[in-house]
Amino acid sequence: MTIQTKLSRRSFLVASAAGGLSLGFTLPFAGQAAAQAAGQLPEVNAWVVIRPDDTVVIRIGRQEMGQGTLTGLAQIVAEELDCDWDKVTTEYPTPGENVARERVWGDFGTAGSRGIRASQQYMREGGAAARMMLVQAAANRWDVDATKCTVANSVITGPDGQTISFGEVAEDAGKLDPPSEVALKDPSEWKLIGQPVKRLDTVGKVDGSQVYSIDHVMEGMLNAAIRRAPVLGAKVASFDAEAVSAMPGVKHVLQVGDDAIAVVADTWWRAKTALEAVPVEWTDGEGTGFDMPRIYAMLEDGLTAEEAFVGNQQGDAKAAIEGAAQVVEATYHVPYQHHATMEPMNATAIWTPERCEVWTATQNAEAALAAASTAADLPIEACDIHRINLGGGFGRRATMQDFVTQAVLIAKQIPGTPIKMIWSREEDMLHGTLHPITMCKMTGGLDAEGNLAGLHMRISGQSILAGVRPEGLREGMDPIMFQGLNHDGDEGRLGYTIPNLLVDHAMRNPPVMPGFWRGVCNNQNAFYLESFIDELAHAAGRDPLEFRRALMADHPKHLAVLNAVADGIGWDTPAPEGMYRGLCQHMGYGSYVAAAAEVSVDDNGRFKIHRIVAATDCGTAVNPQQIAAQIEGSFSFGLSASIYGEITITDGKVNEENFDTYPVVTMHEMPAVESIVMPSGGFWGGVGEPTIFAATPAVVNAIFAATGKRIRNLPLSNNGMSHV
């Protein structure tokens, strides 16, 4: 069976335009653009360029940042194209080209584990359409019926056994009208989707030849080091440029916008050295005076506030809790976290009165283009962003494009000279967009048989949308706060049937810049709910797995991943001597995930995580070995937060300025991770983030099993616990 899809350029545009509008700029839907993008070679269509030597260049709209999306998306196009995988290479169109061509490559934004799941449909169609055009070109040349031709491995075979390669007909194919209808393969026919093929981008990462944005070099380029006011809303009051103007290599000492100063020198090291010597005074800002006690007081107020946004309400939770045989109550909290990407924020910009171009690592090149255009004071069409693979993103490079704005504001003061601006690690830590701070009061009522009769989950704390994109709020409510706790929908549905349930959020926004941090609100929501479900199970005297299962009869996919990790860890058999187990499940970004952990803890609170079994049902698994890599990596990221991660604020300023005070997991703490990739088919879920949610609850539930001590706030290092 094949699936017929109407290729509708219009509907695609409408769907993708929403993303553009949310960036705050209107797309100029200028006439049909015939421009040939980056490759300079005739293209078959926007997605596919085939060179005479049969090299297949697949254009990628989303952004590679380590998660493997580049390879996965190429697999998807190559599948429908029926090309030789060994001849596949990729290239990034620029956002300027995307605008000029009516956003033919869709949304470049790469966040929310969306890379594959939100582009697979139109990219498969792009690959299939290109194949049809190549076949038609061959059929025309042979004067035969295209439907009598077959394709495999970049070779078209005609009805009489004649053959021709893609490279020989590509130019002709590009001149044909695109088909108005394409047939996509049935998943049972897939040869490449589902295969654990090697990444396409590994080689340059093992010999130092991959050029990151921080490595970008241009003729005549100068380097800039920057310091922004460390408190939200603070501005430059004064600075003394003269004090450093004679230092080696220094060319310019500048104010950047109203809140930063920069030194521009021949090398970055000289710029940074001089910058540290510049006397500078800052004004107060809205963050001035804020510290952790004051922030926690705001959040605590929200725990019992009358007013809250309701995210999920079933039955009457408060009445059910009042009438319960046993009431269990607990308050949890999760502190601020930093992305701490390995590559600090940076960008290279060149500005002239006519044009501005930027080379940078961004998760959203269209947002970067909008930022560049605004900072350059030039129309979108006069600007462009050259996309470079990221040295980590994790959300930091997704929303705020402040590094692009700054680089352009510097370059604009030195017209015609390319300027590379790099943040020091300290600058990067002080100007994060932090995983926001929340607390949660959980109240559960058990009936006389130990069944969950009612649950109230009151979240109090900071909204990301309110900080970074208030236009995304719905009548004041931030729907992202309820990730994984929704009653329905395919994005993140609660896996339990709780007859009386209230999940609500009292928004409290301290003056600290929040941001999307890999996993986003799923992280704390899973920690709160899955820890408390464990608490309820123990209060009811029931096995945590059995207690969960009893609530999951109507949630078979959630249950399947939970069962898989329970089997994998051996829940029904005794743990090895000295080992204790915990488990959890959660759904987010369209995927069902579960984890089970095995830990040991000594009398001094020294613990070791020996083993993690993690399962994901992402519906369709494009590249299982890369999904396994994402699962492994997500435990490193998630456990960094659970063991060590905490950003604190004093007088509005972040205290943790480098990895010495913001430690992260290294190989030493990294547990063995057994990944179970179990796609059940029929949907496309994300894989870059979901298993992060399961890291903390599985581990803290195991720590409870080991010690009887319930961890209700993170990180573990604040609970008298340390990793062996």
Place this chain on the structure above:
Amino acid sequence: MKLMVNGSVRDVDAEPDTPLLWVLREQLGMTGTKFGCGIAACGACTVHLDGMPVRSCSVQLQDLDETQEIVTIEGLSPDRSHPIQQAWVELDVPQCGYCQSGQIMAAAALLAETPDPTDDDIIAAMTNICRCGTYNRIKAGIKRAAELS
């Protein structure tokens, strides 16, 4: 001042307190060695100094002379044939890749010292940070490289 980098003697012109990392990146144009923290905490800048792994952000030009052999990721092998590089490609170790130059240099130094490392040897030697979390594949890669050597 002269330095010996990847087998050739190179002239460099920088202040004596300039970190080797920035000499490599900005004076010599060798950007394979990465900046991560600048305080010897992350290992992204790891190079070999007379065969020993060092964090080049914390070695100053004035601490060096041209008799010392500096090897960077660009000089580890001419053709990605070092067993660590082969194993890294075979197991698809890198994710974003930004930390990997440093990881590879640290791993290569370990293997030179300890040709058949145990898990404990690997954990003791490999203290570099990888925010993408490639640690388990790094560990497997070192073991695979030991087989390949």
